[in-house]
Amino acid sequence: EPEVTQTPSHQVTQMGQEVILRCVPISNHLYFYWYRQILGQKVEFLVSFYNNEISEKSEIFDDQFSVERPDGSNFTLKIRSTKLEDSAMYFCASRGTGTGASNSPLHFGNGTRLTVT
Amino acid sequence: GNSVTQMEGPVTLSEEAFLTINCTYTATGYPSLFWYVQYPGEGLQLLLKATKADDKGSNKGFEATYRKETTSFHLEKGSVQVSDSAVYFCALSGKAAGNKLTFGGGTRVLVKP
Numbered sequence: 001e002p003e004v005t006q007t008p009s010h011q012v013t014q015m016g017q018e019v020i021l022r023c024v025p026i027s028n029h030l031y032f033y034w035y036r037q038i039l040g041q042k043v044e045f046l047v048s049f050y051n052n053e054i055s056e057k058s059e060i061f062d063d064q065f066s067v068e069r070p071d072g073s074n075f076t077l078k079i080r081s082t083k084l085e086d087s088a089m090y091f092c093a094s095r096g097t098g099t100g101a102s103n104s105p106l107h108f109g110n111g112t113r114l115t116v117t
Numbered sequence: 118g119n120s121v122t123q124m125e126g127p128v129t130l131s132e133e134a135f136l137t138i139n140c141t142y143t144a145t146g147y148p149s150l151f152w153y154v155q156y157p158g159e160g161l162q163l164l165l166k167a168t169k170a171d172d173k174g175s176n177k178g179f180e181a182t183y184r185k186e187t188t189s190f191h192l193e194k195g196s197v198q199v200s201d202s203a204v205y206f207c208a209l210s211g212k213a214a215g216n217k218l219t220f221g222g223g224t225r226v227l228v229k230p
Contacts, residue, residue, distance in 0.1 A: 033217060043161070043206060043220040056217060091160060093218075105151055106210075106218050110160035 002026040006092050006109035013082055013116055021077045021112045023092030031095040032075045033106060034067065036060070036088040043091070049075065082116045089113050119144045123207045123221035130197055130228050138192040138224045140181075140207035148209040150174075150183055150190040151218065155204045164192075164205070197228045 005024045013019050025032050034046040047057040049067055066078045075094075079086055090113075093106040123140040130136060142150065152164040152174070165174030170185035181192045190207060207221040 035218075042222045045217050045219065048217050093161075105163045105166055107163070108153075108161040 002107075004092055004094055004107050004109035006090075006112050008112060009110065010113045011115070013114070015084060015116055016081050019079050019082055019114065021079075021090050021092075021114070023075045023077070023109055024073050025075055025092065025094030026096075026107055027073070029094035029096050029107070031055075032067075032069070033093040033095070034077045035091045035093065035108075037091065037111075038088045046077070046090075079114075082114075084116050087114055087116045119148065119209055119211065119219045121207050121209055121219055121221035123205075123224055125222065126204075126225035128224060128226045130226070132199055132228055132230050133196045134228075136192075136194045136197045136201070136226065138205055138207075138226070140190045140192065140221060142188050142190065142207070142209050144188075144209055144211070146212060147185070148211055150181070151208045151210070152179070152181055152190070152192050153206040153208060153220075155206065155223070157203070161206065197226075199228045199230050202226060202228045 007022045032049040035043050036046055037043045045058050047061045047067055048055045064080050068076050089111040091111045092109045095106050096104045120143045149168045151166045153161045154164045155161050165176040167174040167183035170183055173182045179194045181190050183190055204223045204225045206223045208218045210216045210218050
């Protein structure tokens with residue numbers, strides 16, 4: 001079964017540094033998402049992306065965050081200047097399209113654990 | 118806006134016990150409802166879903182019924198195993214294509230042998 005893959009599995013960075021989290025969604029999916037989960041807490045929506053633009057974002061997704069689909073397969077999340085409170089597990093997800101897309105579930109990757117020191 | 122409320126954990130059970138995790142939601146229209154499971158150290162996996170009222174989703178012995186009248190989607194399993202130890206998330210999504218998932222806070226379940 002096709003999978004969403006995320007790299008790296010764990011990223012350690014210093015406060016103020018830029019990080020890029022990478023995701024390869026399922027190949028025929030057109031809707032892409034980033035979520036984050038601070039340790040032991042709720043899974044929070046960050047941003048959704050469709051047709052090469054952001055379709056929705058949460059208040060967490062401020063000017064420090066950006067997303068990009070640089071080619072036909074990758075979907076990246078960039079944090080320009082990391083803060084301690086950005087430490088979390090970041091999940092990428094994708095969703096299919098076509099008939100029934102609105103009922104189709106999101107498929108999640110295994111996540112990237114970001115640790116900001 | 119949409120929201121999901123689920124019972125707080127942790128829920129500790131013995132093997133073969135009956136498990137119920139309550140989930141209620143607030144949404145405009147008629148959302149699709151999902152249960153996701155997160156095993157230790159892993160990502161989120163879809164466990165089951167229901168897309169309209171009175172639908173029952175089922176998988177791996179787990180069941181949940183979409184109850185529009187009570188805006189609920191409670192998860193049940195008749196006889197849990199140690200391998201069911203995980204965090205369970207109830208979630209909803211609007212019907213428009215591309216709509217995001219809104220998650221509940223998660224319920225940690227620990228099954229002891």
